[in-house]
Amino acid sequence: MARKQLHEQVGLRLAALDQRYTTSRRSLVEVLADTDRPMTISEILAARALPQSSAYRNLVVLGEAGVVHRVVATDDLSRFELSEALSGRHHHHLICGVCGMVADMDASPRLERALAEAAKAAGEGAGFEVTDHRIDLMGSCSDCR
Amino acid sequence: MARKQLHEQVGLRLAALDQRYTTSRRSLVEVLADTDRPMTISEILAARALPQSSAYRNLVVLGEAGVVHRVVATDDLSRFELSEALSGRHHHHLICGVCGMVADMDASPRLERALAEAAKAAGEGAGFEVTDHRIDLMGSCSDCR
C-alpha cells in the first residue's frame, strides 16, 4: 500500500474511535511501515525520538484501532508490527531462540489450508471459536551460528 | 507415562546436570503432570504451597533439564507445562483472547506435514535453522461467550 493511502487508512480507523492522528502516532506508523519485522519498543525509540510513555500509550491506541499488532516471541519484550489489514501480507514468524530475533515469513497456502481444517476440528471439539492463528518457526538465525 | 517412570526420568535429567531432585522440584513436576494445560505461577502456587522465588528458580532449572517448557500466550504471564519429551504428546494450543486461557490441542498429522515443508522452505530462504515450532489458535473459549 502506498504510504499516503496507508496514512489515510490509519486516520480513518482512528477517527472511527474519536482519536486524533497526531504527529507521534504518525511517527510510529512510519517506523513500522519502514521495516519488515516486528520491532521492540527500544528499536522503535531508536528510530524516532519519542518519550517511552507516549510510545506505549499510542501503541495501545493504535492496537485498539486495528492499526498495529502486538507480537509475542519468547523473550519478554513486546514487539509491534503493522496489522495485516493494513500491510496486506498474511505472514508468520521465524524466531531465533538464541538472540530472540523475529523475522517475517510468508504464509504458504498449503499450511493455511491444513490449519483451517485443524481449527475447525478444534472448535467442534472444545466449544472454542477460532478467529485467528499464530505460527512460529523456532530455531537459530544465521547470525547466531 | 506412569508417574513413577516420570519421576525417574526427571531424576536422570537433573542428575545429568548435577542437580538434585528435591521435594519442591518433585512438587512442581507433580502439579504439571496433573493437568492438561500450561499453568501460570499463581496456579502452581495455588496447587502446592511453595515460596514464589523457589518456584521461579526451580522452573528455570527444570527448564534447563528439558523437563518443563515455558509457554508464552498473549497476556504477560508465563505458563509452564511438562516438556513433550516427558509428556509424549506433541500438541499445540488454543488461546482465548478474552480471558487469556490456554488449552492443549492435539497435533494433526496433516498440519505437521505442511509445517515441515514450510519450515524447510524458510530455512533455505533465510539461512534459518528450524528446530521447533509453535502453533496457536486464537479465539474465544466457551466461558467467554
Added chain:
DNA sequence: ATTCGTGCAAATAGTTTGCAGCAGA
C-alpha cells in the same frame, strides 16, 4: 564436610498511570 537448595526481602525490567500543561479538530 562441602556443595547445593531454600526462603526471605530487596532489586530489577518492562510497562502503566496521575497530573499539569500543550495541541489538534
Added chain:
DNA sequence: TCTGCTGCAAACTATTTGCACGAAT
C-alpha cells in the same frame, strides 16, 4: 475552545537475585 494528547516522574507487576541458613550426598 475544548477535549484529548503529551511528557515527566512515580507506581505497578512479574520476575530475578543476594545472602545467610538448612539439607542432601
